[in-house]
Structures are given as C-alpha cells and as structure tokens.
Amino acid sequence: MPDPAPAKDIAPEIPAENRVNLDEARLQIGDALQLQPNGDANAARHYVKLIGFTKGASVLVSTPKVDGAYIFVRDGQNYVVRAFSGKNAYAFSTTVVRSVAVPYPYLHLSYPKDVRALVVRRGARAKVNLIASARRLDAQGQESPDACAASIRNVSISGAMLASPHPLGLQGDSIRLSFKIALADIISLVTLDAVIRAVNPGGEDLGPGMIGYGLEFVGGEAQDRITLTAFVYQKLLEQDAAT
Numbered sequence: 001m002p003d004p005a006p007a008k009d010i011a012p013e014i015p016a017e018n019r020v021n022l023d024e025a026r027l028q029i030g031d032a033l034q035l036q037p038n039g040d041a042n043a044a045r046h047y048v049k050l051i052g053f054t055k056g057a058s059v060l061v062s063t064p065k066v067d068g069a070y071i072f073v074r075d076g077q078n079y080v081v082r083a084f085s086g087k088n089a090y091a092f093s094t095t096v097v098r099s100v101a102v103p104y105p106y107l108h109l110s111y112p113k114d115v116r117a118l119v120v121r122r123g124a125r126a127k128v129n130l131i132a133s134a135r136r137l138d139a140q141g142q143e144s145p146d147a148c149a150a151s152i153r154n155v156s157i158s159g160a161m162l163a164s165p166h167p168l169g170l171q172g173d174s175i176r177l178s179f180k181i182a183l184a185d186i187i188s189l190v191t192l193d194a195v196i197r198a199v200n201p202g203g204e205d206l207g208p209g210m211i212g213y214g215l216e217f218v219g220g221e222a223q224d225r226i227t228l229t230a231f232v233y234q235k236l237l238e239q240d241a242a243t
Helices: 222-242
Strands: 016-020 032-037 046-054 058-062 078-085 088-100 107-112 115-120 128-136 149-156 159-164 174-183 185-199 213-219
Touching: 032 149, 078 222, 088 222, 128 159, 149 174, 149 222, 159 185, 174 213, 174 222, 185 222, 213 222
Parallel strands: none
Antiparallel strands: 016 115, 032 046, 032 078, 046 058, 058 107, 078 088, 088 107, 088 115, 128 149, 128 174, 149 159, 159 213, 174 185, 185 213
C-alpha cells in the first residue's frame, strides 16, 4: 500500500541514522556534493563535484563557484559535506588541507573518520515552502485549462502536503502539480500527477482561508521523479544538520 501524504497534525517521519566509512557510501566520481562552512547553519551552501579520494588521506573535490567564478577557499577552513547515493543520504565534517589553483582549481579535504548515513525511508518528509500550480485531471487524465495557485508545505518522494485557497477536489480525485526546485544551482520545473488522499479545512498551521491536501504522487516523467528524490534528500540532510 503506497505511503500517502500526512494530515497536517502528523509529525514528519525521522530518517534512521548510522555511521559508515566513506568507501561504504559508494559515492561515484562526478557526484555532486554540497559544501557548507561548519558551525553556521545559515551559511551559503555550494555544490562541487567529487574528483576522487584516497582512503585515510584526502578527498578531492572541485572548487566551488558563485556566478560562474571560483570563490576563495583558505587552507584550514572547516566544512560539512553532504551527498546522497541510492536510498541513503550522507554527511561528514572535514577541513581544507590544501586549496590548489593549478593545473585547475580543486580542493584537498581531510579524509573523514566516519560518515553519518541517513537511510531515507519512502515516507520521510522534508519541510518546504514551494510555490506550485495545480490542475484538475478528469477520468481520462486530461487536465483542466485553469491552473490554481498553491504551496507545498512538506514533501517526500511519494507525496506532499499542499495548501491552497482554491478547492482542488475531493478525496480520490487526481490533480497535476507543477513546481520549481533548486538543485545544484540549477532550477528545474517538476510536473507530477497526484491523487488527493486527504482534505483538511484550513487552520492556523496553513493560514487563513487555506485548504490542506494530502497528496500521493502516482505518475510523472522519470527525470522529474529523480530530480524530486535528489531534492528531498538534500532538504532532509539540511534539516537534520540544523537540529
């Protein structure tokens, strides 16, 4: 039975955590990693590429960029690195051993003693506030011409909690949801079909005049599902680090 999106009074599911070695994370060359200064939850997060690593020595990543230009990274700077692979999300603390400029910019990071591994369950939900548009779908899967404004309040790889001032349908009805998400400095438009599994009249949690809809995702392009999965993992890691 698919895991439906929650009603607003159900607490988000907490991913299970354990500790692994970096080589057990099975990260691949070219994977996107998120770099954030350690100790500052509000600091900017930058995406870099994994170049490689030598066990017990160092981890090599590309130097982060802002607006297409490499940023200055000093030796000794402390970072938190986050990544995801398969059904797991990973995080570890590291220090810049050496910032190298030639033959191309890259960083030597200290090899982590251990890595936090979060097993992301299908129903693990990330708190968000994403602007979305929703269109009703008829029995043949044809969408209505008029789109309704909505916002996504939490999201998992299998569903979402949607808030809208507009009546979008009843339990069991289908809608088509479109929204933009930022991943690795790239803005992607994601479109997914969903079934309304729960309807909640608005309250303090949603805002005046808002109606809550618990959605289960049931269709969409493979690339959109992959993008959503990466986004959910990223948000779960960020929120776990902030707690």
